[in-house]
Amino acid sequence: MDISGLALRTQAAWFRALAAGGFAQTSVGDGFAVSTGLHSNSENGAVIDPSVAGSDELDALLDWLREKAVPASVLVTGPPGPEATARLIDRGLKPERTGHNMGRPLAGLDHDVAPAWQISEVTDVQALRENQRVYADDGWWGEPGELDRRVDVAARLGFGPGSPIRHWTAHHQGVPVGAATSFQFEDAVWLVHCCVTTGRRRHGIGTALTRVRLAAAARQGAVQAVAFPSPDGYHLHHALGFELAPVHPDRCFYLQ
Structure with a gap:
């Protein structure tokens, strides 16, 4: 690969x-x-x-x-x-x-592991705004009006089950604690973003969001996955069998 x-x-x-x-x-x-x-x-x-x-x-x-x-x-x-x-x-x-970069084939990955967190796929604009606010509240963007622009861009691109672009939000007792996005093309899926709120990290939320995205992509025909990892993302993906490769x-x- x-x-x-x-x-x-x-x-x-x-x-x-x-x-x-x-x-x-x-x-x-x-x-x-x-x-x-x-x-x-x-x-x-x-x-x-x-x-x-x-x-x-x-x-x-x-x-x-x-x-x-x-x-x-x-x-x-x-x-x-x-x-x-x-x-x-x-x-x-x-x-x-x-x-x-990091990547792995999807064959051999256990897609039937039930997530330990409440994770729901984004299917409407209200849920999309809640999803994007996770990144905003975690300091990913600092420009005025950036949340509105991000929601507008994501809405224009389309999202949801069956779409190339899909978003998921993790909740704990009804409060959003994580968000993630995937982009599928040809036979591959790109794990675009994954954010877990401060204070909720190291509890398996990022792993759960990643497993959900990989399982959804496999059901849509993907056979390989790729990620552009941060230092924290490296450890998460490595634990799921992703290999590291120089650009x-x-x-x-x-x-x-």
Whole structure:
């Protein structure tokens, strides 16, 4: 299993999903860029062919992204040559060379373990706002009005059983204590976000949310999973059999 290759395909599929969701976008030759306006380099970016990486078309995409004044990523669909890589760096892009991804096949994972926490899937906008507020209250976002923007973006993309994007909320005595999101494409699922509120960590909530997402994805036909882990996320996913793999260098760049 090429974990980091899957991670790159996942990110590209996510940007294509954002473009299909009707967010601001532009295309130049074999490349495109999309922006939700959120302050996140995973919600704004471009997908380019290696040939675009070394051509004048690159400048048009980068100029468009810079006008949006938000963090962004640039993904290259194949290994760029040395000249193309140098051009990307010369245009102010920072190459990702030291990160790691995690992944595992879904075969062999016990999907029948009952979660020890009350976990419900988000199926309406009111529940979506409650779900997104878990992240806001935990300090994931600090910009004024960010919760409203996040809810709007998630609602526009669609969600719920049978959809590529799904959200779950964990409760304890009726109070939200955790939230998680998954994105499914082709035969894979990306474990997008997982947040457990301060004071409720190390009690198995993150593990329960992860198991629920993996089981739901398997029922929809996924056979492999990928995650981009934080330090805490590494331990959670490693305990569930995820393997760590270094990124493919010079395939993802960050707009400075």
